Amino acid sequence: MPRNSRHRRKLTTRTKISALVLSFATLAMGSAAWAGQSQPSSGVVVDSLSLSTASSGRLTATAKVHSDRTIRVQALTVAVRSANGSHFDFPGATAPTLGPSQTTFTSGSRTFPAGTYKAFVAYKYRDTWHNLSPIKTFTSGATGTPTPSPTASASASPSPSSTPSPSSTPTAPTPTAPSPSQTTSTTGAAPVGIPGTWRQVFGDEFNGTSLDGSKWNPNWLGCPTCTTKPVNSAELGAYAPSQVSVSGGSLHLKAEKQQTTANDGKTYAYRSGLVESNGKAQFTYGAFEARIYTPAASPGVIANWPAFWTDGQNWPEDGEMDVMEGLGGGKACYHFHSPSGGPGGCAPGDFTGWHTYGAEWKPGVVTYYYDGKQVGQITTGITSSPMYVILNNGVSTEHGGPISTPADMMTDYVRVWQH
Structure with a gap:
């Protein structure tokens, strides 16, 4: 669709100042950014890079660096890539001033799935990411114990700056609370209805607690x-970790009417749940799929503004792929946003309750599948930058379906495959 009031992120708000604020918001989040390609080091040298494991x-990760001249970097972090190219960076990026005296960066801690990884120091200066040697290779097993060794160079890729898309139509809420029957699909299964030979590169079955x-x-x-501000200025709810939970084999993102103050200092009438994989997993191309339960505001009408989508680090240049979002009138819709626009459409039928939503993203084309059947295809403006995965249960009178709270958007699984 053309850029209009349906889109979550308005280009008019993307000033240089807001971009800078978003850059530092990323640092506060503690997720590392990725450089699209290796760049000259601008005189910054890594004196040492080490990994340590707690009980x-x-x-x-701990890195010691210095620069041959004094510079204030926008971000300094230790980035990590898995053997299949997925991004698993350490949290806790900072924005220090570097100079001839040594600076020590100590990351936040995290776990890694079993596998082999490459870790390296990356920093952002004058809006350009630089990847530094040495590169450490380590293997994570069941205990997460790293076995480091130096290896050849690798390239990393960007950090985030903004968000998804959709539409309007407010009506008085008609709360309904159907009881879904829960079934969990087999881990590693092929994407539903999407042809081809696939290997799973990311997934969560939400079988824990x-x-x-x-x-x-x-x-x-x-x-x-943190309780964070909405993705889009048209939303009426902040996003709070308290609204995110895992139980009964599902992820729960609960929207409810309760005044909540977010990290932008504003108070919102609603609070809801959102999860995103920025700084932990992002992908270029592949099959993306989730089995989702969308609450109904009335029979056949999706409540609120639930969405399953992916986003790049710089919007709209890197693109945004909306696999499913409940738009005005409670419809299930898809789009792809880029600098050339946001074409898309909505699938006919009732998509309240449990349904499977998927998209195959490949060079020049994205094909959308709902319950294993192709519902649309977009062939213009398709980008190729890495994107991370987002699920959120938005609340808006300008976009989305009729407001109905409390409302629990549930997700049975999320999976990503590549060839």
Whole structure:
């Protein structure tokens, strides 16, 4: 669709000042950014890079660096890539002033799924990311114990700056609370209805009792305990970690009417749940799928503004792929946003309750599948930058379906495959 009031992020708000604020919001969140390609080091040298493991199995990175001249960097972090190219960076990026005297960076701690990884120091200066040697290779097993060794160079890629898309139509809420039957699909299964040979590169079956912090952040680009402002200025609810939970084999993102003050200092009439994988997993191309329960405001009408989507680090240049979002009138819709616009459409039928939503993203084309059937395809403006995964239960009278709270958007699983 053309850029209009349906879109969550308005280009008119993306000034240089807001971009700078977003850059530092990313640092506060503690998620590392990725450089699109290796750049000259601008005189910054890594004196040492080490990884340590606590008794809990969580890893921490420590880097000592200096510069041949004094510069204030926008971000300094230790980035990590898995063997299949997924991003698993350490939290706790900072924005120090570097100079001839040595600066020590100590990351936050995190766990890694079993596998082999490459870690390296990256910093952002004058809006350009630089990746530094040495690169450490380590293997994480069941205990997360790293076995480091130096290896050849690797390239990393950007950090975030903004968000998704959709539409309007407010009506008086008609709360309904159907009881869904819960079934969990087999881990590693092929994407539903999407042809081809696939290997799974990311997934969460939500079979535990708490959110997996190695895969997800529980709000919109904020610190782990922060209540963050909405993704879009048309939303009426802040995003709070308290609204995110895992139980009964599902992720729960609960929207409710309760005044909440967010990290922008504003008070919102609603609070709700959101998870995103920025700084922990992002992908270029592949099949993206989630089985989601969307609450109904009335029979056949999706309540609120639930969405399953992906976003790049710089919007709209890097793109935004909306796999499913409940738009005005409670419809299930899809879009792809880029500098050239936001084409898309809505699928006919009742998509309240449990349904499977998927998209295959490949060069020049994105094809959308609902319950294994193709519902649309977009062939213009398709970008190729990495994107991270987001699920959120938005509340808006300008966008989305009729407001109905409390409302629990549930997700059985999220999976990403590549060829």
